[in-house]
Amino acid sequence: MTELDRALNSTMAVLQKVQPGDLDAPTPCASWDVRALINHFTDTARWWAGVVSGTSEPTDADYTAGDFVAAYEESARMAAAAFEADGVLGRMIRLPFGEFPGAAVRSMAALDQFAHGWDLARAIGYPGDLDPELATELLASARLAITDGFRGPDGQAPFGPVAPASAGAGPADQLAAYLGRPV
Numbered sequence: 087m088t089e090l091d092r093a094l095n096s097t098m099a100v101l102q103k104v105q106p107g108d109l110d111a112p113t114p115c116a117s118w119d120v121r122a123l124i125n126h127f128t129d130t131a132r133w134w135a136g137v138v139s140g141t142s143e144p145t146d147a148d149y150t151a152g153d154f155v156a157a158y159e160e161s162a163r164m165a166a167a168a169f170e171a172d173g174v175l176g177r178m179i180r181l182p183f184g185e186f187p188g189a190a191v192r193s194m195a196a197l198d199q200f201a202h203g204w205d206l207a208r209a210i211g212y213p214g215d216l217d218p219e220l221a222t223e224l225l226a227s228a229r230l231a232i233t234d235g236f237r238g239p240d241g242q243a244p245f246g247p248v249a250p251a252s253a254g255a256g257p258a259d260q261l262a263a264y265l266g267r268p269v
């Protein structure tokens with residue numbers, strides 16, 4: 087199972103715990119509530135699939151207006167299938183911020199999906215100690231790939247400044263802190 091598959095599964099496990107009353111709850115990302123977060127990571131999974139296949143078209147769909155678990159399942163299948171296509175991992179893929187090998191893009195997608203699963207867990211009071219082995223792998227990659235140029239205020243940059251993590255914080259919390267989330 088790839089790191090993307092594991093990230094998608096981890097986020098799905100949290101998403102399945104969301105209740106309708108949770109949708110207006112705040113998240114660790116100050117500019118999003120749970121509804122906006124679910125819509126974002128569901129649409130982003132589709133976006134990753136589109137970037138890889140060359141059919142990227144962002145939407146403004148409100149997946150929370152219907153069966154958001156089913157919508158995410160479909161988005162996750164699309165993303166996983168796109169990265170499983172022949173030759174994708176070795177091909178160069180253009181993103182808005184540069185061109186990268188498909189294997190690196192798949193890692194970015196895994197980090198994105200896993201981090202938003204952590205955000206969702208925190209927002210709904212679900213344990214944030216998601217897949218410690220995967221979190222450790224993603225943190226090692228993030229430390230190499232995320233420079234200060236990608237950091238800034240919430241809503242203006244992909245990542246906030248590195249936040250402190252308490253002594254003894256688990257790997258997922260350490261990753262979230264590195265990505266700028268309050269832990």
